Amino acid sequence: MRAIQMVRPEARGVSYGDDVEVPTPGPGEVRVRVARTAICGTDRHIYHWDESISHLVRPPVTIGHEFCGYIDAVGDGVETWSEGDYVSAEMHIVCGHCRACLRGDFHVCEHTKIAGLQQNGCFAESVVVPASNLVRLDPETVPPHIGALLDALGNAVHTVQAANTVEGRHVLLSGYGAIGAMAAAVVQFKGAASLTISEVSPGHLERAHEWAARMGDRVPIHIVNPLSEPDFAGKVREFSGGGVDVVLEMSGAVPAINDGLEVLYPGGEMVMLGIPAGRDLLIDRFSERVIFKGLTLKGVVGRRMFDTWDEMLSMLKLGLDLDHIVTHQLPLSSFEEGIALLDKGEAHKVVLDPSAG
Ligand SMILES: [Zn+2]
Ligand SMILES: [Zn+2]
Structure with missing residues (x-):
């Protein structure tokens, strides 16, 4: 064969x-x-x-x-x-x-x-x-x-599932690669208060814009390139009424992780699927950004066996595109x-x- x-x-x-x-x-x-x-x-x-x-x-x-x-x-x-x-x-x-x-x-x-x-x-x-x-x-x-x-969709769904909830919440998704794009579709499908996508690759940005245009405005979708937006944090706060409740970190890029912590509203959570290169992850102003804001950081690996599978199959049945x-x-x-x-x-x-x- x-x-x-x-x-x-x-x-x-x-x-x-x-x-x-x-x-x-x-x-x-x-x-x-x-x-x-x-x-x-x-x-x-x-x-x-x-x-x-x-x-x-x-x-x-x-x-x-x-x-x-x-x-x-x-x-x-x-x-x-x-x-x-x-x-x-x-x-x-x-x-x-x-x-x-x-x-x-x-x-x-x-x-x-x-x-x-x-x-x-x-x-x-x-x-x-x-x-x-x-x-x-x-x-x-x-x-x-x-x-x-489905394996990759399982990573996306598991990441979204790992947050307390995204329904009615302001969400920042960093990294619109394939799994990020699936997670964005899931967040839109579930009905977030707003979704901001942060991405730096021109191809991924173009696909994000095409998708957002097709999705209409049921969930407000904003797309930001942090490399060309001098006030990234200000923009994200503007889109999310002062800060996001959930960051879905799919990029593994250290600047994106720092940016995400910066724009999280107090009490918010960062769910991390992206894998940072190297052994250590340097977070700037950790106490100010994480501890004093009472944030939750959560790592995600694989898919839950088999409740993630059940959830993704039921979303596909309900029309997740x-x-x-x-x-x-x-x-x-x-x-x-x-x-x-x-x-x-x-x-x-x-x-x-x-x-x-
Ligand atoms: Zn895979
Ligand atoms: Zn075992």
């Missing part, structure tokens, strides 16, 4: 093969024929062998972790799934017995393995996953190009073209079709 693998990191890049062995599901596992799969920021970092992620990858491995498809083989002991079922899957494989798992906090399992990094992922015609990680999809409300985004996020659809073999589009900031989400070549 066709697959994209990280084989020799020292050579950089990946290998695209069409003679990779089709995997066989073991006990408790199923094999899924991949209908669509999407390129994640993580895959880009693996492709470029960036330090932020390379230490987690165990080559040789088939990369990719965002997909949907149809079950085409079922291992021993799997009773609730059958061939032909339309599914996606949580690709964080958890142990089920550490303290976090026993509390139901599977998303922070101490022994998490990520398919597409430490075991074979879904940039292939078929992928094997534990049956306990499957999520059933409704083909009426989740077409395959959207089904391929994400079509604008899928800017490109390519055959699997054009993976490197997809990476180049993302590197240049010309794409939001690139969806790949393994059956198309």
Whole structure:
């Protein structure tokens, strides 16, 4: 079968093969024929062998972790799934017995393995996953190009869920990359008092403006480039009646984190999904900006298993529209073209079709 693998990191890049062995599901596992799969920021970092992620990858491995498809083989002991079922899957494989798992906090399992990094992922015609990680999809409300985004949408929804609430609140979202764009759609869908988007990349800014124009004014949406706005804090306070209640930090950029803390209204909260580079995060005037304002800072990782999945599937059923996020659809073999589009900031989400070549 066709697959994209990280084989020799020292050579950089990946290998695209069409003679990779089709995997066989073991006990408790199923094999899924991949209908669509999407390129994640993580895959880009693996492709470029960036330090932020390379230490987690165990080559040789088939990369990719965002997909949907149809079950085409079922291992021993799997009773609730059958061939032909339309599914996606949580690709964080958890142990089920550490303290976090026993509390139901599977998303922070101490022994998490990520398919597409430490075991074979879904940039292939078929992928094997534990049956306990499957999520059933409704083909009426989740077409395959959207089904391929659910892992990333889960990050966005989990980030929004991690705030006390966004309904009726003033929200600043920093970082309108693919996950930021999904989080913006969720915030708009849920009905915030206002949404301010802060972004610096010209391509992402353009897509943010296009989306905001289409959404109308049910939720007032403001878009600011902090690099070209000399009074960023003043502007955001003007848009939010004196300060925002919630910052959704999706950029990992230290200036954005500082700006977000600056414009948070006392008692507000910052939910952090973006990953700052380097080991330490320097916050200016920490006591003034965080402690004396009584802020809450919360880190977010992965998706809650499986309440985040339930929430996103129900929002899609109720009409959450994400079509604008899928800017490109390519055959699997054009993976490197997809990476180049993302590197240049010309794409939001690139969806790949393994059956198309
Ligand atoms: Zn991902
Ligand atoms: Zn665990």
